[in-house]
Amino acid sequence: MTGSVHSSSRHAPQQGPKGSYMRLADPLPDQIQKKLYPVLETDEEIHITLESDLDAKGRFQPSWLIVTDRRVMALELNGAGDDIAVPLEDLTRVAVEPLVGGSCLEVSTADDTIPLIRYSQSRVDVFNEAQRGIEQHIEEKPFQVKTEFPRVVCETCGRRLPTRDGLCPACVSKWGMLKRICAYLGAHRAKAIAMVALFAVLSVAELLPPKITQLIIDDAFANEDVDLLFWFVVAMAGLLVLRWLGEMANGWLTAWVGARVVADIRAQVYHHVEYLSLGFHDKQKTGGLLSRVTRDTRNVRSFLVDGLPFLILRWMTTLGIIGILFYTNWVLTLYILIPVPLIIIWGRVLYRRLRTYYTRMWRQWEGFFTHIQESLSGIRIVKAFAQENREVGRFKRNARDMFALEYWTEKQWIYYFSTMGLLNFLGFIVVWLVGGGQVLGQELTLGELILFYFYLQMFYGPLRWLGRVNSWMTRAMSAAERVFELIDMEPENYEDKNAKQMLQTRGEIRFHGVTFGYDAALPVLRDVNLHIRPGEMIGLVGKSGAGKSTTINLICRFYDVNYGSITLDGVDLRDIRLEDLRGHIGVVLQEPILFNGTIRENIAYGKPAASFEDIMAAARAANAHNFILAKPDGYDTILGDKGTGLSGGEKQRVSIARAILHDPRILILDEATSSVDAETEKQLQEAIARLIKGRTTIAIAHRLSTLRDADRLVVLEQGRVVEEGTHEELIANRGHFHHLVRLQKATSEIMEVA
Incomplete structure (x- = not known):
């Protein structure tokens, strides 16, 4: 039973700047209160009340984090474990310890x-955020x-979402997804209307021959x-x-519209992927994105070209058949419709089962x-380590799965x-038994029986293939889910109307108390204050993992700071x-x-009109x-993937030429002269x-030593x-720098001796 937070003003979480406490104040149940x-104490104020879904032993039992202005506490709802309380004045550190399937908040005295x-x-x-609050x-x-x-959790069913702010596979509406796909037909409205009209003509053309056959038997013969x-x-x-x-006409129209719609979807997906943040791309597998842009959109096309036309035509025809059969003999029609509800129910159950497997298949x-x-x-690495058999083995395991x-x-x-074949056969038995008896009793003509x-063949045929349409839909909806999940992700805000235009810059950069971590619980930069003057060259020095590349990523605004x-030039990035x-920034990378x-x-990549x-x-x-110029085709020499055809030093000089042509006000050099020989390094340093x-x-x-001139x-x-x-x-x-120089010098001497 959940109660409200105690109403006493001396205890209740108070409103902080910009609603600071509102999302860190889960309502307390009566047992915790x-x-x-x-x-x-009488004047003690509560700052944080957060519910956890695990107890101290990692079981799914609720427990609570309470932070006041004097202490931090952990309280268990069922009383199975010991409650913890530590005075804030005794704390020296708070940290998050990653665990399998979760984490643990630790405090140190x-x-x-x-x-x-x-x-x-x-x-x-x-x-x-609670950790951050305790740190403060x-x-x-x-x-x-x-x-x-x-x-991260579906608000409808409570399941964990595959991606943050993504779609829930269990709750997404099949028909809603279908309507969203069909919305792309709006750009080709005339052809879509022509398709529907042709479906109606084809439906009539299918319905009339059996009726003509009946008239031939009953009237002409x-x-x-x-x-x-x-x-x-x-x-x-x-x-x-x-x-x-x-x-023929409908097939041409359907193929054109289906291919055009999927081309539109594919173009939108790729456009959106290009504008998604680097944080998104860092967490994605390239093969997974390729699968979405190619295979998933192809499955959507398959449904639009094959499944949707079949579905529309067969439903039009089926409705026409039912109308004609009821008009001809409603009693016999009711008999042959008896299995239909079972077929539909079974199809829905099968769809739900297969949907889960199709989602697994896409993954x-x-x-x-x-x-x-x-x-x-x-x-190259595979061959260098003679691991061809290992990679073939991995491929075979994936293929087996x-x-x-x-x-x-x-x-x-x-x-x-x-x-379905068995049910079809039972339908024909009903027609011959019941309908044949009515013919013998002169309640039905022979033509009407035929x-x-x-019509029974035409009626049960679509019902039998309704399962295949369900398969098309299941594949297409699962694929569309993944495609639209990409499209719905928040891109980098290039279109922010409130952003300030900055056509010129002096190049003055300031860090004000910057804290940032790719995982917010594990900061890479902590409270960094730094002033880089216009036209100044600074060198970032430190051990691996110290935060050098992260500093560059933040200047380029590949990521936004967590705090600070x-x-x-005095304007927040x-x-x-x-x-x-980014137009004012040029980058020369190590690779x-x-x-x-x-x-x-x-060379002209950053300035195509040069x-x-x-x-x-x-x-x-x-x-x-x-x-x-020494190359056979000079500047028109075609390079392969990743610059194949050039040496490492040549690639780097082309990269520097690209940066020079771009003419940025701010230049970033990330290990630009590493991994090259002395002569090449001299040329690079000159450039x-x-x-x-x-x-x-x-x-x-x-x-x-390469930063001496900074x-x-x-x-x-x-x-x-x-x-x-x-x-x-x-x-x-x-200090630290002197220690790094000595360490590097000692390492170089050892390598020279070796």
């Missing part, structure tokens, strides 16, 4: 580390936490009227020609594509169709148009990314012009010296700025 309020409360993955976001208490900072969290027989046969032939022409296909993409793109899923689903359809026989802010911000195409196209003279000038400045003139430059280099070095240690100064100043200080 009875435990909590008697131990609170001078003497001990205490596992405070456990929770599952569905509560990770809100408890990360420890550091005596204002209490400010996020108040909005992505959905019975009256021995040759002229009537002739005209009935002519009408039958005309209907056949009409049906032939209608099927299996995703892994399948991912493995193929990884093994082929990394074929795919076989097991596909065999099971197809086996279900075999059972379904076999049973009419029932033909970064400004460019989040308030600047993304296109303008240069080149695309399929000519060298000329790669003249050939400008491209050559950039190549000269990057010391790339001479080696390009970089020309590139950085007059630009704000942030450089990362593991070889610390105006200032910033040393990062465990996400914090621990030293700043010139190369000589930091050496003289004999």
Whole structure:
């Protein structure tokens, strides 16, 4: 039984800045209130009340985190474990310990580390904020936490969502998804209307021949009227020609519209994927995205081209058949309709069972594509380590898993169709028994009995194939689910109308108390304050994992900070148009990314309209012009995947030429001269010296000697700025930087001896 939070103003969570406490105040049940309020002091204020879904032993039992202005507590609802209370003044640290299927919030004192409360993955976001709130208490900072969290659980059924803010496979409406697919027909309205009209014509062309057959038997044969027989046969032939022409026209229209709609969906998916954040792409498998853009959209097309036309035509025909049969003999019609409810119910049950398996199959296909993409793109490593057999073995295991899923689903359809055949046969028995008796009793003519026989074939045929349409729909809806899940994801906000235009920049960058982690519970940068002056070159120095690359990612706004802010010329990056911000930044990476195409196209990638003279000038400045001219086709030399055809140093110089042509105000060099020989490094250093003139430059280099010319070095240690100064100043200080230089020098001497 859930009660309300105690109404006393001295205890209830108060409204903080921008609603800080509102999302961190779950209503307390009566049992927790009875435990909590008697131990609170008169003026003690509650800041956080959060419900966890796990107890101290990891069982699915509710427990509670309570944070006041004096203590932090963990209370269990059923009283099975010991309650915990620790004074805030004794805390030295709060941390999240990742566990299988969840995490544990731990607090530390001078003497001990205490596992405070456990929770599952569905509560990770809100408890990360609770950790942040407790940290603020420890550091005596204002209490400010996020108040909005992505959905990780379905609000309807309570199941965990496959992706944050994604669709719930169990709750998504099949018909709602179908309507969303058909909404794409709006762009091709005229052809869609023509399709429906042709379906109606085809339905009539299918319905009339059995009726004509009945008239031939009952009127032409019975009256021995040759002229009537002739005209009935002519009408039958005309209907056949009409049906032939209608099927050709409808087939062409259906194929065009289906292909066009899926091309529209595919283009929208790819466009949307391009604009999704780097945070999304970091968590996705490339093969999985390829599967969605290609295989899933192809399944949607299959349904639009094959399944939807069949469904519309057969339902039109079926409704016409039922109307004619009831008009002819309603008693016999009721008899042959008896199995229909069973068929429909069975089809729905089978659909629900198969939907789960189709969802598993799509995920299996995703892994399948991912493995193929990884093994082929990394074929050099596979061959270098002679692991071909291992990769073939992985492929075979994936293929076996795919076989097991596909065999099971197809086996279900075999059972379904076999049973449908039996029910069809029972329908014919009913027609001959009941209808034959009515013919003998002169209640039904022979022509009408033949009419029932033909219409029964046409009626049970679509019902039998209704299962196959269900299969088409199941595949298409599962595929559409995954496609629309991508489309519905929030892209980077390039169209923010409130963002400020920044056509020019001086290049002054400031970090104001920046804290950031790819997982909010595990910060990579902690309370970083940094000022980079216009035109200054700074070098970021530190061990691996210190936060150097993360700093660059935040400047490019590939990610937004969790706390604090970064400004460019005094304007928060989040308030600047993304296109303008990134237009002022140029990047030269350790592993240069080149695309399929000519060298000329790669240099002009950031400025496609550049003249050939400008491209050559950039190549000269990057010391790339001479080696390009030495190629058989010069600037029109076509490069393979990832720049195949160029050496590492040549790729890097093309990358530098690309940055020079882009002419950014802010330049980022990420290990731009690593992994090259001395002569190539000299050429690269010359090119970089020309590139950085007059630009704000942030450089990362593991070889610390390459940063001697930097105006200032910033040393990062465990996400914090621990030293700043010139190369000589930091050496003289004999601190963290001096230690790194000595360590690197010792390592180099060992390698030289080896």
